[in-house]
Amino acid sequence: xxxxxxxxxxxxxxxxxxxxxxxxxxxxxxxxxxxxxxxxxxxxxxxxxxxxxxxxxxxxxxxxxxxxxxxxxxxxxxxxxxxxxxxxxxxxxxxxxxxxxxxxxxxxxxxxxxxxxxxxxxxxxxxxxxxxxxxxxxxxxxxxxxxxxxxxxxxxxxxxxxx
Numbered sequence: 341x342x343x344x345x346x347x348x349x350x351x352x353x354x355x356x357x358x359x360x361x362x363x364x365x366x367x368x369x370x371x372x373x374x375x376x377x378x379x380x381x382x383x384x385x386x387x388x389x390x391x392x393x394x395x396x397x398x399x400x401x402x403x404x405x406x407x408x409x410x411x412x413x414x415x416x417x418x419x420x421x422x423x424x425x426x427x428x429x430x431x432x433x434x435x436x437x438x439x440x441x442x443x444x445x446x447x448x449x450x451x452x453x454x455x456x457x458x459x460x461x462x463x464x465x466x467x468x469x470x471x472x473x474x475x476x477x478x479x480x481x482x483x484x485x486x487x488x489x490x491x492x493x494x495x496x497x498x499x500x501x502x503x
Contacts, residue, residue, distance in 0.1 A: 341373060346380045350387050356395045356430075362402040365412030378424050382477070388429070389481035393491065395430035397437045407440070408447050408456050417444035421466065425473030433494040442466065442499075471495065 341349075350356075356377065364370035378395075381387040397417075399407055407413045421427060421441065431437040446462040471492060478488035496502050 341376050343380075346377065349377075350381070350390070353391075354394065355432075356381070356391055357398070358396065359398045359400055360403065360413070360416065361400045362404075362410075362412070365403065365410070365416055371416055374420070375423060378420070378427075378430075381430065382424060382426060385481045388426075388477055389483070391430055392477075392481065392483070393430070393432055393494070395427075395437065396432050396435055397440050399440070406456075408443060414444045414447070417441060421445050421470070425469050426477040427473070428470040428495055429474040429477040429491065433491075433498050438495065438498050441470075467495075467499075 358374055360371065360374070381391055399410075399413055403413050404410045417440065427441060428438065431441065442458065442463060443456060445466050446458045448457045448459040448462075450457045474491055474495070475488055478491065483491075493502070
């Protein structure tokens, strides 16, 4: 996408929603537009501030019922996290986005019954990386320390990490 297209798109939006389809995961260039958009938002404080807690990630049903079994979905989410350590800053905190990011990035190779098991070490490292990115992006966009703390608290509450 050209810069003008990105700006025009972002001007019109109140929320950025990614719904990824299987065909996008299968094509080498299928997910490039998602990376371009997040890169642009992350490089421009105006857009990063506008879309704080206003980005959502979902997968179309054609990706399968058990996303952790879809290697394309797993690889896509891992690449997002590696490229953008500020996803928790942008992610909505009420829906499925944080769950998807963690589930696909931090999965262990074990199932507990029919439930996916998370690797505690991967989760702790990912949480640390993303919270650091949240703080750095908060600073870059001029959010107050109180607002940054509120964002972090939202993440802790989402994962049940509060007292």
